[in-house]
Amino acid sequence: MQLKCGTYAHPEGSDAQDAETQKKRDVLANDVFIRRTEWAGHLAGMASEEMDTPYQIAGQHPRGKYLLVFDPLDGSSNIDVNMTVGSIFSVLRSPKELEDMPREQQRDVVEADFLQAGSTQVAAGYALYGPSTMLVLTVGTGVHGFTLDPTLGEFMLTHPAMQVPADTQEFAINASNARFWEAPVKRYVDECLAGKPGPRGKDFNMRWIASMVAEAHRILMRGGVFLYPRDTKDASKPGRLRLLYEANPIGMVMEQAGGRASTGEKPMLDVQPSSLHQRIGLVFGSRNEVERIERYHAEPVQTNLHNPLFAERSLFRD
Numbered sequence: 408m409q410l411k412c413g414t415y416a417h418p419e420g421s422d423a424q425d426a427e428t429q430k431k432r433d434v435l436a437n438d439v440f441i442r443r444t445e446w447a448g449h450l451a452g453m454a455s456e457e458m459d460t461p462y463q464i465a466g467q468h469p470r471g472k473y474l475l476v477f478d479p480l481d482g483s484s485n486i487d488v489n490m491t492v493g494s495i496f497s498v499l500r501s502p503k504e505l506e507d508m509p510r511e512q513q514r515d516v517v518e519a520d521f522l523q524a525g526s527t528q529v530a531a532g533y534a535l536y537g538p539s540t541m542l543v544l545t546v547g548t549g550v551h552g553f554t555l556d557p558t559l560g561e562f563m564l565t566h567p568a569m570q571v572p573a574d575t576q577e578f579a580i581n582a583s584n585a586r587f588w589e590a591p592v593k594r595y596v597d598e599c600l601a602g603k604p605g606p607r608g609k610d611f612n613m614r615w616i617a618s619m620v621a622e623a624h625r626i627l628m629r630g631g632v633f634l635y636p637r638d639t640k641d642a643s644k645p646g647r648l649r650l651l652y653e654a655n656p657i658g659m660v661m662e663q664a665g666g667r668a669s670t671g672e673k674p675m676l677d678v679q680p681s682s683l684h685q686r687i688g689l690v691f692g693s694r695n696e697v698e699r700i701e702r703y704h705a706e707p708v709q710t711n712l713h714n715p716l717f718a719e720r721s722l723f724r725d
């Protein structure tokens with residue numbers, strides 16, 4: 408197994424709060440994913456946040472039709488303080504040429520095999536290690552939540568057909584990045600903060616756990632909108648979160664639950680990936696809020712906010 412090195416701290420554990428620093432438990436969780444899945448004959452290969460390059464199924468195991476892509480422990484800056492973290496996964500079909508070939512003639516999986524738009528995912532979901540352990544899963548026919556019964560060691564279907572409410576009064580964003588936000592994001596957040604007397608005409612609540620999978624679960628349970636938008640903080644990073652194992656699986660869950668996931672400009676699941684560890688701006692949650700944020704991105708930057716004809720609740724807006 409190849410593990411990240413270089414810019415990543417050694418995996419002996421770290422008390423750094425930076426969610427990007429590889430922790431001992433990130434490495435352990437990655438290893439558990441591999442050990443629990445590679446022998447079963449379903450997978451042709453795997454890719455994960457914790458491995459620089461695709462993982463090859465060991466020679467003694469049969470290979471299958473699917474590729475597993477995962478973030479073994481999301482929100483890992485929360486580990487040291489015993490707060491909620493989770494595992495995110497996405498299942499893709501492996502290339503047809505590999506499926507049709509006998510095991511001994513199959514080539515290794517390569518990065519390009521994983522560069523499939525989110526709309527091609529055959530399954531996605533996450534496990535959440537909160538007050539109770541849950542598995543939330545979609546295979547393209549809605550989203551279903553299972554809760555671990557620790558006495559039986561079984562996941563029970565406790566939340567069938569989960570739905571994200573279309574409207575919300577709750578948003579999640581790391582406000583310490585406000586000075587780096589682009590104008591449409593600034594506008595959206597300013598309008599939420601303006602509350603009842605502002606253009607939205609209602610008060611908003613704000614939450615930030617710094618564990619995207621936990622925020623996604625809260626939004627699935629009671630609505631809300633999450634933003635980790637592209638910003639100007641670091642020109643080498645077009646967004647913070649990763650397309651293949653964070654944005655796409657959570658995007659599929661949201662869309663399957665009647666919510667929406669977007670880059671801010673277009674549906675997340677339409678994005679053609681260009682690299683395994685690609686970062687992207689991510690907005691997801693209650694459909695009407697995500698559509699509003701997309702609208703703000705599509706509209707020309709407002710210079711006439713003082714003009715009541717163009718205000719949010721004027722004749723010129725729906």
Ligand code: F6P
Pocket residue numbers: 425426481482483484581617618619620635648
């Ligand atoms: O995987 C990255 C991650 O840990 C997400 O789970 C979370 O939303 C984000 O980073 C937190 O970022 P920040 O440290 O900027 O709040």
Ligand code: MN
Pocket residue numbers: 478480481482483653
């Ligand atoms: Mn993560």
